[in-house]
Amino acid sequence: AQSVTQPDIHITVSEGASLELRCNYSYGATPYLFWYVQSPGQGLQLLLKYFSGDTLVQGIKGFEAEFKRSQSSFNLRKPSVHWSDAAEYFCAVGADRDDKIIFGKGTRLHILP
Amino acid sequence: DAGVIQSPRHEVTEMGQEVTLRCKPISGHDYLFWYRQTMMRGLELLIYFNNNVPIDDSGMPEDRFSAKMPNASFSTLKIQPSEPRDSAVYFCASSFPPYHRTGGAGTEAFFGQGTRLTVV
Numbered sequence A: 001a002q003s004v005t006q007p008d009i010h011i012t013v014s015e016g017a018s019l020e021l022r023c024n025y026s027y028g029a030t031p032y033l034f035w036y037v038q039s040p041g042q043g044l045q046l047l048l049k050y051f052s053g054d055t056l057v058q059g060i061k062g063f064e065a066e067f068k069r070s071q072s073s074f075n076l077r078k079p080s081v082h083w084s085d086a087a088e089y090f091c092a093v094g095a096d097r098d099d100k101i102i103f104g105k106g107t108r109l110h111i112l113p
Numbered sequence B: 001d002a003g004v005i006q007s008p009r010h011e012v013t014e015m016g017q018e019v020t021l022r023c024k025p026i027s028g029h030d031y032l033f034w035y036r037q038t039m040m041r042g043l044e045l046l047i048y049f050n051n052n053v054p055i056d057d058s059g060m061p062e063d064r065f066s067a068k069m070p071n072a073s074f075s076t077l078k079i080q081p082s083e084p085r086d087s088a089v090y091f092c093a094s095s096f097p098p099y100h101r102t103g104g105a106g107t108e109a110f111f112g113q114g115t116r117l118t119v120v
Helices: none
Strands: A003-005 A010-014 A019-021 A024-026 A032-038 A044-050 A056-058 A064-068 A073-078 A087-094 A101-103 A107-112 B005-007 B010-013 B019-024 B031-038 B042-050 B053-056 B065-071 B074-079 B088-095 B115-119
Touching (some): A003 A101, A019 A107, A024 A073, A032 A073, A044 A064, A073 A087, B010 B019, B053 B065
Parallel strands (some): B010 B115
Antiparallel strands (some): A032 A087, B019 B074, B088 B115
């Protein structure tokens, strides 16, 4: 079965600084990967997704993520964060052996003014 | 489309009572997922349906939990009897068939706003 690890529970960065959120997955075959964002009291919104092809994917709100098969990683990046990026971010993995989408436990992003 | 619609948004109930959470998926989506979110365990997949049929309920915590999808536009998650440890935010999500079933046109899951359940 597939699984997802987000090693950082909380991350704090200054406004304007760059951001990288880590995600590692475990799955024996080709996964498909997602990053979602959750603002307080809200549902989850998709930031970006990877199914195949170019391993660097662009998403909404200036986010991007890179799929690295050799490292089983799908890290999320943003060159310059804004105060409105403060939220919880979830990495998720789907598998071609079943139809489940499994989520990591999330990383809460705090932005310093 | 209005997106995935969940009701109620908030539910407070006493231990032992029956609780029913409702979900209306996006029209045309074949898949429906129920997740539970807690601080300790994050987002857990409870059960998912394909074309109204439950496919995998291995995440349902115990027999007190049950889920149904009587038609393509409605699903319920029922807890009977409820316990304080069931307090969580419950999310419903829907999607088209995943990537590996569509030959390359797969999509993501779209989430509702969630139901915050408090059992006292």
